[in-house]
């Protein structure tokens with residue numbers, strides 16, 4: 001059944017004598033209009049907003065998919081006497097090298113080795129790490145060096161294991177929730193000295209914090225810690241281990257979680273190179289895994305979104321997102337630019353779209369904007385310009401709304 005819904009047509013903005021384009025600015029749901037109609041959602045409709053693949057970045061649309069920046073800071077933990085970890089003069093440089101290598105690996109992203117003969121696409125991860133800004137007011141660096149005999153050490157095995165204990169995080173983490181805190185803890189020196197204990201590169205992810213160990217005491221080049229860092233951060237960003245069947249992704253096959261191919265069962269033939277398995281490569285993320293991360297980045301109030309530099313709040317009037325073919329936006333988006341739906345084309349929006357301050361969606365004469373339970377707003381506490389619905393004598397821009405749609409934060 002067609003229900004006539006209404007929109008408040010805020011202001012007639014613009015009427016040109018040359019091409020006789022009439023512009024109506026849509027800023028709120030309110031009154032009816034001949035160009036705007038409301039329908040029930042079509043039969044068989046189901047929400048697309050939670051599907052990871054609908055967030056997998058598409059390099060054909062760089063204004064819609066840009067590299068997200070995760071803010072981090074770093075805590076080096078050491079004993080009071082200070083001999084089990086890097087000091088400030090070495091630690092900053094060493095972690096810079098780990099981070100640089102980890103970011104490089106995210107950008108390379110290798111093709112999946114499993115399943116054998118797969119044609120899983122290789123996408124760029126589209127996220128990176130940035131050290132949080134220096135806090136100049138209190139002179140606080142993104143690097144902290146703590147000395148604490150009780151809390152400096154890390155053990156993931158044995159009766160004294162403390163890897164999942166939170167005391168060190170509670171005591172030392174900074175900017176909780178808005179920065180990913182990374183704790184670099186040495187393996188307990190008694191265990192390092194023990195002949196029966198194997199000191200590993202290891203770590204654990206909890207909430208918005210990561211602990212990693214093996215960094216100083218193994219004496220390895222910095223790059224060897226990069227995949228461990230990526231693996232633990234990916235847990236924070238929402239990924240599970242991928243050798244299990246239930247990791248939420250069809251493109252990460254269950255596997256024997258082999259470190260590498262040994263030629264003997266179960267580690268014969270190609271073995272996993274996925275970042276979320278334990279293997280000597282950890283260089284591959286699948287489209288579903290990348291989509292999951294970006295779904296979390298786009299979910300309002302998610303812990304992952306709060307860790308990001310909110311680039312979507314930086315309005316960009318230099319370029320526009322031009323819809324010059326029929327498009328469906330099946331996942332949420334956070335946009336910095338104007339959107340222009342060109343005449344003769346249809347844009348379908350299925351989820352949430354944040355528009356940066358001062359930006360607008362233009363629906364040209366002869367273009368159609370279809371909204372399916374869509375939510376258009378500004379997620380920065382600012383206002384945007386709303387929908388510019390254009391028509392001429394011969395052609396109308398149209399808006400069709402299906403289900404419960406909302407438009408918020410438009411300047412009045």
Ligand SMILES: [Zn+2]
Nearest residue numbers: 231232235241
């Ligand atoms: Zn893990």
